[in-house]
Amino acid sequence: MDTAAAQTPPPVNGVTYKDTNGAGSLTGGQSINDTFDMFLKLLTTQLKNQDPLEPTDNTEFVNQLTQFTQTEAGLNTNKKLDSLIALQSNTQLTSALDYVGKEVKADSIVLSLGDSGADAIYGLTANSAKTEIKILDSNGKTIRTLQGQTTAGQHKVHWDGKDDNGNEMKKGVYAFSVVAKDSKDKVVQTAQGIQGTVTGVQMSNGNVILNIGEIEAPLNSVQAVVQKQSTTGASS
Structure with missing residues (x-):
C-alpha cells in the first residue's frame, strides 16, 4: 500500500488536495486558522469548476467545513492523548x-x-523424583548441570560460576532452565526467576524496566520484594 497516497485526502468535487511544503497539511497538526486560506481557495476552485446547470448545494460547503473542523478537533485530541501517555509513563x-x-x-x-557466583530461584508445582538446573551459555550450550530440590514449593540454587569440568566461566549473563520429572518420568510444571538488588530503572518502548545487575527485568515480572537480612548483631 502506498503510504503517501493513504495520507492524502481524496479529491473534493474533482479538486485534488496539494501540499508542497507540509505547511497546510492537517496531518501535520496545523491549526485551522493557519490552513483556512487553503480551505477558502479550495471552495473558490470548486465554485469555478462546478457545473452551472447543476450547482453544488450550499449545504455541501457547510458540511465540508464541519468535516474540516472535526478533523482538527480529532488531531488536537490525539495530541492531548499523547501528552497523557507521556505523563503516565x-x-x-x-x-x-x-x-x-x-x-x-x-x-x-x-x-x-558475578564475583560471588549467581543465584537462581525456581518453584515446583508438585514433588519431583529429579530436578535439574541447566546453565546455558550465549550459544545455548549446557555448560553446567546442577541438582535441585525435589519437594513442591519455591527453592534457590547457587551456581559457583564453574562449568561441569571445573573451569571458571567469564562474568556476564547466562540462561538457565529448570527441568523436573516425577517417578513416572512425567514433566513437573516449574517456574523460574532471579533474586537480586535493583540498581536502576529505565523506560523501554513504554515499559518500565528494572536493572538487576546486568539483567533487565520488566516491572510487571517482579513477584516479591525481599527484605535484606540485617548484618548488625543484636546487642546484649
Whole structure:
C-alpha cells in the first residue's frame, strides 16, 4: 500500500488536495486558522469548476467545513492523548525509583554471573523424583548441570560460576532452565526467576524496566520484594 497516497485526502468535487511544503497539511497538526486560506481557495476552485446547470448545494460547503473542523478537533485530541501517555509513563518511572536499592524476586530465564557466583530461584508445582538446573551459555550450550530440590514449593540454587569440568566461566549473563520429572518420568510444571538488588530503572518502548545487575527485568515480572537480612548483631 502506498503510504503517501493513504495520507492524502481524496479529491473534493474533482479538486485534488496539494501540499508542497507540509505547511497546510492537517496531518501535520496545523491549526485551522493557519490552513483556512487553503480551505477558502479550495471552495473558490470548486465554485469555478462546478457545473452551472447543476450547482453544488450550499449545504455541501457547510458540511465540508464541519468535516474540516472535526478533523482538527480529532488531531488536537490525539495530541492531548499523547501528552497523557507521556505523563503516565513519567509517573510510572518515578514510582519505580522506589525499587532502587531493594532486593526483589522476578520472573526470568537469565541470570547474571558475578564475583560471588549467581543465584537462581525456581518453584515446583508438585514433588519431583529429579530436578535439574541447566546453565546455558550465549550459544545455548549446557555448560553446567546442577541438582535441585525435589519437594513442591519455591527453592534457590547457587551456581559457583564453574562449568561441569571445573573451569571458571567469564562474568556476564547466562540462561538457565529448570527441568523436573516425577517417578513416572512425567514433566513437573516449574517456574523460574532471579533474586537480586535493583540498581536502576529505565523506560523501554513504554515499559518500565528494572536493572538487576546486568539483567533487565520488566516491572510487571517482579513477584516479591525481599527484605535484606540485617548484618548488625543484636546487642546484649
